[in-house]
Amino acid sequence: xxxxxxxxxxxxxxxxxxxxxxxxxxxxxxxxxxxxxxxxxxxxxxxxxxxxxxxxxxxxxxxxxxxxxxxxxxxxxxxxxxxxxxxxxxxxxxxxxxxxxxxxxxxxxxxxxxxxxxxxxxxxxxxxxxxxxxxxxxxxxxx
Amino acid sequence: xxxxxxxxxxxxxxxxxxxxxxxxxxxxxxxxxxxxxxxxxxxxxxxxxxxxxxxxxxxxxxxxxxxxxxxxxxxxxxxxxxxxxxxxxxxxxxxxxxxxxxxxxxxxxxxxxxxxxxxxxxxxxxxxxxxxxxxxxxxxxxxxxxxxxxxxxxxxxxxxxxxxxxxxxxxxxxxxxxxxxxxxxxxxxxxxxxxxxxxxxxxxxxxxxxxxxxxxxxxxxxxxxxxxxxxxxxxxxxxxxxxxxxxxxxxxxxxxxxxxxxxxxxxxxxxxxxx
Numbered sequence: 001x002x003x004x005x006x007x008x009x010x011x012x013x014x015x016x017x018x019x020x021x022x023x024x025x026x027x028x029x030x031x032x033x034x035x036x037x038x039x040x041x042x043x044x045x046x047x048x049x050x051x052x053x054x055x056x057x058x059x060x061x062x063x064x065x066x067x068x069x070x071x072x073x074x075x076x077x078x079x080x081x082x083x084x085x086x087x088x089x090x091x092x093x094x095x096x097x098x099x100x101x102x103x104x105x106x107x108x109x110x111x112x113x114x115x116x117x118x119x120x121x122x123x124x125x126x127x128x129x130x131x132x133x134x135x136x137x138x139x140x141x142x143x
Numbered sequence: 144x145x146x147x148x149x150x151x152x153x154x155x156x157x158x159x160x161x162x163x164x165x166x167x168x169x170x171x172x173x174x175x176x177x178x179x180x181x182x183x184x185x186x187x188x189x190x191x192x193x194x195x196x197x198x199x200x201x202x203x204x205x206x207x208x209x210x211x212x213x214x215x216x217x218x219x220x221x222x223x224x225x226x227x228x229x230x231x232x233x234x235x236x237x238x239x240x241x242x243x244x245x246x247x248x249x250x251x252x253x254x255x256x257x258x259x260x261x262x263x264x265x266x267x268x269x270x271x272x273x274x275x276x277x278x279x280x281x282x283x284x285x286x287x288x289x290x291x292x293x294x295x296x297x298x299x300x301x302x303x304x305x306x307x308x309x310x311x312x313x314x315x316x317x318x319x320x321x322x323x324x325x326x327x328x329x330x331x332x333x334x335x336x337x338x339x340x341x342x343x344x345x346x347x348x349x350x351x352x353x354x355x356x357x358x359x360x361x362x363x364x365x366x367x368x369x370x371x372x373x374x375x376x377x378x379x380x381x382x383x384x385x386x387x388x389x390x391x392x393x394x395x396x397x398x399x400x401x402x403x404x405x406x407x408x409x410x411x412x413x414x415x416x417x418x
Contacts, residue, residue, distance in 0.1 A: 103335050
């Protein structure tokens, strides 16, 4: 019985690491926009737009900071719009997005929120395809 | 020692056989308690552990109700369908079945139980009415508009709302923005976006005009391109905005319909089992 108790207590004691003072991180988790420089399509319009945006990311955006209040960011929106539609329509969608981006009024009352605390505004809403419009009410958090 | 062990074994087995917790009336009492505590999964399990001879209509109804609440619709349907026509719960079980078919959007099965003359047709017709509205098939339910009670009156309001929704015209939005930049967005109730579009187009148009006037050709053409981009982008965006507005109208309609049905409990009567 005595030996059993010794064995059981030694096995039960698995936490051999000393308890020490920890340094908790109180900063809010922040996920930066993903920069994917690769090309996923062979169409001419996609290659043109992606090259432009890659250059913008590399030379300006990464240096300037991750400042776009929307998800996807305006630059990613442009690439995704061209991928979704074509170069002309994607460009029009981008100008429209840029107008929305320049408007600081009432965003909280208008857009759902993506998990990275940005306003969720995907290009599928603006592709003029009613079947692709998935209306999400404002302030709802998108995972 | 052997005698002691045998007597111990016998006494334990006798005790276990007569465990009061395993007696049917106590199982039922415990299941009732779990049911009233809204622990529906465990309540159903306890009821189902009862012998078949103890499964009264009330218990079968409660089992079906448990499965319905937790979303196990197939099991729930099985037990609701097992309630005999002579039972007090028969008509309400049909309403419960109708509710499940509504939630599953199973129109054919809903039609099937409506066709059965034994059922309480009015409440099931209300569900059919609501289902057609949610699927935007208002034209199929014009024959139901003659029914008249409080629920039908509300459903008729939904019907007219569905038939004449407060949509915005995509064409009008586009034309308005072509005439005055931003006005299409204001038409689709995106007021601040409309004002922003007007300002941006105005500023870049002025910059283009001013630079071309002073023979700064490169800047003039650059600003002309940007102004044209904002102008055309705004026309495009106004059309898209009208589509999104209409999607929002549909979304709000379905939300209000769902709220109405939830408040009316899908026309199912609730019994006070836990008084």
